[in-house]
Amino acid sequence: MALPEIVVLVAHPRIEHSRVNRRLMQAAEGLPAGRVAVRDLYRLYPDYLIDVEAERTALAAARLLVWQFPFHWYGPPPMLKLWLDEVFGFGWAYGPGGTALRGKDLWLAVSTGGGEQAYHPSGHNRHFIDAFWPPIEQTAVLAGMRFLPPLVLHAAHRVSDDEVAGHAALYADRLAAYPNWPELAELEVDTSCFVPATDRPQD
Numbered sequence: 001m002a003l004p005e006i007v008v009l010v011a012h013p014r015i016e017h018s019r020v021n022r023r024l025m026q027a028a029e030g031l032p033a034g035r036v037a038v039r040d041l042y043r044l045y046p047d048y049l050i051d052v053e054a055e056r057t058a059l060a061a062a063r064l065l066v067w068q069f070p071f072h073w074y075g076p077p078p079m080l081k082l083w084l085d086e087v088f089g090f091g092w093a094y095g096p097g098g099t100a101l102r103g104k105d106l107w108l109a110v111s112t113g114g115g116e117q118a119y120h121p122s123g124h125n126r127h128f129i130d131a132f133w134p135p136i137e138q139t140a141v142l143a144g145m146r147f148l149p150p151l152v153l154h155a156a157h158r159v160s161d162d163e164v165a166g167h168a169a170l171y172a173d174r175l176a177a178y179p180n181w182p183e184l185a186e187l188e189v190d191t192s193c194f195v196p197a198t199d200r201p202q203d
Helices: 020-029 052-059 078-087 134-142 161-177 182-186
Strands: 006-010 036-040 064-070 105-111 151-153
Touching: 006 020, 020 036, 020 064, 020 105, 020 161, 036 052, 052 078, 105 134, 151 161
Parallel strands: 006 036, 006 064, 064 105, 105 151
Antiparallel strands: none
């Protein structure tokens, strides 16, 4: 059986209470299972013990990796950071021999509590939302992946049910259409980052 070409990692610590991320996850789960695999990290790993080999196997055939999460303190929730620390290992995701993810795409589907006006130089977050992506974008680049423009829904607690439904439909449409996104033709993979073995401590 062929592995799905799209892997959606959902990282919401209280998905049962989520208005937005639960609907997005359901939208992704409604797509053909042979094409899209949805992995709810907090459900899979309630003990926080990541099965690294299982996660790497899930990514083997993927062309698109999606990180779906609520924006917590200007970054992903802790489970996704733990997943990254464990799965994106030296010699697998980057460094000598670390080519497992090269040529794949990384896409973020993010919700924020603050409204769009909060992510502005005059707002209380002092920056546009794009200013918070560079660490994740650089992670993608280091692994030889292409970082795609994120899908963001602001004010997740306050948007109407119709807006949530429309956003979930857009999410499903984008996943279903991948890789036939017009903007992808203008995005190149940056392969300039390489970590030599000498930059890592020897065991």
